[in-house]
Amino acid sequence: MARVEFDYVSDHTKFINEEMKKNPEWRTDQQNGRAMWWDKPQDVKQNEIYADAKVPQKSYPYDVLFDS
Structure with missing residues (x-):
């Protein structure tokens, strides 16, 4: 091995x-950038609403082209 x-x-x-x-000082800039772009508070109820509103995708999205 x-x-x-x-x-x-x-x-x-x-x-x-x-x-x-x-x-x-880059460490502080790095942390500030992360906080600005990624570290956002999450709204659990809103995320549940989004999850419930999803429409299931077809297994092959181009089936519409082949329907006769």
Whole structure:
């Protein structure tokens, strides 16, 4: 069985880690960007309404083209 190297770090990861050390303020910018775009409060009731309103999709969406 092949030996797995757990200590490998890609060139990209090394680059990002070095840049983060040089620019620690990026961490705050990163967190602010995440909060702006992704971390949103969820409305459970509204999500249930959306889930209930879904229409089941046909198994093959182009069946309409072949109906005679």
